[in-house]
Amino acid sequence: MLKYALLGFLNYRSMSGYDLERYINASTGNFWHAKLSQIYMALKGMEGEGLVESHIEPGEGRPDRRVYDITGAGRAALTDWLSTPITSLEPEKNTLLLKLFFARQTGKDAILTQLRLQRDLHRKQLERYTGESAQAIQRAVESNPAIADETILWEATRRYGVLYEEMILHWLDETIHTVDSSFPDGE
Amino acid sequence: MLKYALLGFLNYRSMSGYDLERYINASTGNFWHAKLSQIYMALKGMEGEGLVESHIEPGEGRPDRRVYDITGAGRAALTDWLSTPITSLEPEKNTLLLKLFFARQTGKDAILTQLRLQRDLHRKQLERYTGESAQAIQRAVESNPAIADETILWEATRRYGVLYEEMILHWLDETIHTVDSSFPDGE
DNA sequence: TCGCTCATGTAATGGGTTACATGATTCA
C-alpha cells in the first residue's frame, strides 16, 4: 500500500526517499505514514518491479541524493489502484477499546484516568485539524490555484479528521459520565 | 498486544487456542481480531514467558485439546497493562482516505463509485452494531446478571462503533455531495 | 459424497519498527 502512496507523490514530481518521507508524513501523515528505512526499502523494490527509475544527483557541500522518477508502468499501476474500489471494510485495531473491554478487572479510577487522558490527546488533535491542517491546505491553494480541484479532496480528508475527533470527544464525555455514575467510588 | 487480549479472556476461564479464536473474533472482533495461526504461536510464546500454563485434554471422538490456564505472572502482567494509560494517539492507516487524497488523478465517476460503495458497507456495519451486537450484550446480561458491571464497558465499545459508523455515513454523504457538485461530469 | 466443524500446528512471506552505521554542514 505504501507503494501507491509513493507513486502518488512521484506522479506529481521526481523526489528522493528523504523528500518522500517529509511529504508523506506532512500531508497524509494522519491517515498514512512511513519511516525512512521502510521508504528506502520500498523504493528499491519498486525499482526492481520497473515502477520507478532512479539516478544520483551529486550534492555540492551536502550528501548525494538518489532521485526517483515514476515510469509508465508506475503510472499504470497507480491508475489501476486508484480506480479499483474497496469492497470490504478494513479490520480495525483499537488499543483503547481493548483496554476498556477488560477494564473492570482494574479500578474505577484507572478507567477514568485513562479516558480523561484520551480526552486531552483528542482535543489537541482536533485543534491541529482545525488549525495547522486547514492553513496548510489554504496555503497550497493560494500558491497554486490550478490545483483547487485536488485540494477539494485533501480538504475532504481533513474534514474526516475533524468529524472523527468530534465524535471521539463526544463518546469520551458520554463514557466518562457512564463510568462515573455506574461504578462505586474508591476502588 | 494480542497477548493481553488472550490474558483478558483466560482470566475469565481456561480455554484452548481454538476457543480463544471464537471469543476474540466474536466479542472484540470489531476492534481487535486474530487468526488461529497467530493465536497458537502467541500462546506458545506466552507459555515460555510463564504467563500461561497448558495441559492436554483428551477428546472422546474428537481431537485432543490443549487447554491454557493463566498463571499468577499472567494476572500480574494483565493488571499492569490495564492500569497503564495510553499516552499518545496511535497512528492511523486508512486506505480509503489515501485513495481519496490522490483520486483527482482518476475520474469523477470512479470517485463517486468508491464513495457510494463505502456507504453501503458502512450502513450494513451500523445495522450490525444496532442489531446483533446489542442483542449479544443483552443476552450476556440476562444469562448472568453478576456481570452487569462488565457489560457496561462492553456496551461502551459497542456505542463507539455506532457513533463511528454514523460519523462516517455523515461524512460520506457530505463528500459525495461535494465531489458531485464540484467536479465536471463525464470524465 | 461433499463440505463443515472441531482441533492443532508449521513454514513462507510480507509489512513495519528499531537499532546500527556514516558523515558533512549549519546554527545556537
Added chain:
DNA sequence: TGAATCATGTAACCCATTACATGAGCGA
C-alpha cells in the same frame, strides 16, 4: 561544543497473513 538537518542505507526483529498439512465425525 553540541545538537539538528541533510542524506542513505543495512540488519535484526516483531507482528501478522497465507498457505500447507493432517484427520475424525456429522449432517445435507
